[in-house]
Amino acid sequence: MIAVLNGAFDDISKAVRLYRVWIALAHEDIGDQHRRTTLGPLWMLVNYFAFVSTFVFVFVTKDASNPSYPAYVAIGMLVWFYLSEIITMSVSLFQREASFIQGTTLPLFVYVMRLTMQSIIRAGYSLAGCVLILLLSGQGIDTNWLRSLLGLLLIVLATPAFIMVFAFLGAFFPDSEFIVGNLMRVGMFLTPVFWVYSGQEGIQKYAYHWNPFTYFLEGVREPITAGIFPTHALVVTGYICLGTWVLALLLLGRYRKRIVFLI
Amino acid sequence: MTSIELNNVSLVYRLFEKLTLSAPGRRRSNLGGNIAKSGTKQVVQALDDVSFELKAGDRLGLVGPNGAGKTTLLKVLYGIYQPSGGRVSITGKVDALFNISIGFRPEATGRRNIVLRGLISGWTMAEIEEKMEEIIDFSELGDFIDLPFKAYSQGMAARLAFAIATALEPEILLMDEWIGAGDASFQEKAKQRMDELAEKAGIIVLASHDDALIRRVCTKKLTLRAGRVESLT
Numbered sequence: 001m002i003a004v005l006n007g008a009f010d011d012i013s014k015a016v017r018l019y020r021v022w023i024a025l026a027h028e029d030i031g032d033q034h035r036r037t038t039l040g041p042l043w044m045l046v047n048y049f050a051f052v053s054t055f056v057f058v059f060v061t062k063d064a065s066n067p068s069y070p071a072y073v074a075i076g077m078l079v080w081f082y083l084s085e086i087i088t089m090s091v092s093l094f095q096r097e098a099s100f101i102q103g104t105t106l107p108l109f110v111y112v113m114r115l116t117m118q119s120i121i122r123a124g125y126s127l128a129g130c131v132l133i134l135l136l137s138g139q140g141i142d143t144n145w146l147r148s149l150l151g152l153l154l155i156v157l158a159t160p161a162f163i164m165v166f167a168f169l170g171a172f173f174p175d176s177e178f179i180v181g182n183l184m185r186v187g188m189f190l191t192p193v194f195w196v197y198s199g200q201e202g203i204q205k206y207a208y209h210w211n212p213f214t215y216f217l218e219g220v221r222e223p224i225t226a227g228i229f230p231t232h233a234l235v236v237t238g239y240i241c242l243g244t245w246v247l248a249l250l251l252l253g254r255y256r257k258r259i260v261f262l263i
Numbered sequence: 264m265t266s267i268e269l270n271n272v273s274l275v276y277r278l279f280e281k282l283t284l285s286a287p288g289r290r291r292s293n294l295g296g297n298i299a300k301s302g303t304k305q306v307v308q309a310l311d312d313v314s315f316e317l318k319a320g321d322r323l324g325l326v327g328p329n330g331a332g333k334t335t336l337l338k339v340l341y342g343i344y345q346p347s348g349g350r351v352s353i354t355g356k357v358d359a360l361f362n363i364s365i366g367f368r369p370e371a372t373g374r375r376n377i378v379l380r381g382l383i384s385g386w387t388m389a390e391i392e393e394k395m396e397e398i399i400d401f402s403e404l405g406d407f408i409d410l411p412f413k414a415y416s417q418g419m420a421a422r423l424a425f426a427i428a429t430a431l432e433p434e435i436l437l438m439d440e441w442i443g444a445g446d447a448s449f450q451e452k453a454k455q456r457m458d459e460l461a462e463k464a465g466i467i468v469l470a471s472h473d474d475a476l477i478r479r480v481c482t483k484k485l486t487l488r489a490g491r492v493e494s495l496t
């Protein structure tokens with residue numbers, strides 16, 4: 001156990017010292033994705049904007065009583081897209097990095113941070129869009145926004161752990177790429193991204209309370225849309241974050257040398 | 264002091280048995296390691312009880328038919344593969360050239376790729392800047408250095424890869440059969456540089472099918488067959 005954790009920390013500390021590598025590679029990735037477009041990375045902003053407006057446009061009539069609905073969807077989408085993107089991308093992470101993993105001795109955590117960095121940069125564009133929508137929808141800037149930062153911070157902290165767990169899953173069970181991909185597509189409807197839970201019975205109740213994503217979303221959203229401090233959501237998110245990190249460290253320590261033989 | 268020592272190193276690849284409807288009979292092959300089954304998995308014994316020792320200044324040529332285990336051995340030396348059995352002890356800073364295109368981004372310029380490759384090999388920004396002009400000179404790429412890497416020919420890519428890998432004077436340099444990609448004048452330069460490296464008490468391990476190249480460059484020759492050492496001279 002100690003040896004396993006030592007292995008994991010060794011990998012991580014080597015990767016941290018190579019921080020220039022993953023920062024440079026993440027920038028290249030973003031650049032490559034948009035190299036031949038005129039709008040460049042601004043397309044990410046446009047995408048996000050289009051998605052949120054569609055949902056607001058379609059659902060706002062039903063929920064006319066809820067003036068903070070645009071903000072609700074905007075924040076929900078921001079967090080959901082971020083989480084669903086890192087999870088779907090992680091399952092095939094080691095596969096995508098195969099040529100590096102089989103040709104260099106970079107620690108695996110470098111690839112984890114490369115994806116973390118890339119996702120955070122992309123989310124930055126959505127975040128700009130989100131702030132814009134919040135302002136347009138009449139949510140004045142106030143100190144409640146600061147309370148959301150804690151939720152965002154926890155999400156960022158949990159990111160490398162999520163990536164590792166799903167990356168190892170994908171390496172050991174290649175089929176999981178498709179299972180996870182499908183689950184995430186369905187997951188958007190089972191998570192309170194655009195629907196509001198107000199105590200109904202039935203499937204919505206379970207989808208709200210037993211869905212870990214709910215808490216990640218609410219930790220960021222409640223301070224702004226409901227004006228409350230999301231203690232419960234943050235505690236649950238904190239535990240999920242901790243549990244995922246422990247699992248991730250064990251996997252990394254135990255299996256990092258096996259990955260090269262699996263891809 | 265730079266050195267490499269391998270004791271009874273073995274390496275097996277485990278492959279998951281895929282469901283198949285084809286006939287189970289297998290043909291014997293003169294190539295490759297030994298295929299065997301263990302439980303539900305197929306395993307390939309790529310290295311079997313390999314032992315040898317190299318001292319500073321040694322230049323080892325690795326030869327053997329396709330699938331003999333040359334690439335696998337180089338990757339064990341580099342630290343990509345952990346051997347399934349035996350012991351590897353290496354003293355010295357290792358750099359390796361396996362696949363020419365590893366770590367090169369097709370869309371980025373040669374210059375940017377030098378930076379990326381340098382960072383991946385653990386160089387500092389200062390070291391990269393210091394070596395930049397020398398690498399460009401040695402590769403003789405001229406103005407091509409500011410074009411995207413995808414516009415390079417195989418040989419040009421090989422020049423750049425070699426120039427980068429040898430720029431920081433690694434103590435141990437591992438190379439997999441690829442150097443043939445360069446033209447004659449480049450091969451001459453490459454040989455000179457390898458001579459210099461070896462004179463500075465480095466170790467070079469070079470896998471190749473080109474006997475003339477091995478004779479020109481190497482001081483020792485290790486023949487592998489089906490993962491075992493056939494001869495070491």
Ligand SMILES: Nc1ncnc2c1ncn2[C@@H]1O[C@H](COP(=O)(O)OP(=O)(O)O)[C@@H](O)[C@H]1O
Nearest residue numbers: 276295296307309329330331332333334335336
């Ligand atoms: N990733 C791999 N998975 C399974 N078997 C492999 C893998 N790589 C190489 N092998 C097997 O290991 C043996 C040695 O291969 P290799 O070291 O590439 O030989 P060489 O470089 O001498 O041509 C071969 O039998 C090959 O089929």
Ligand SMILES: [Mg+2]
Nearest residue numbers: 333334335439
């Ligand atoms: Mg080979």
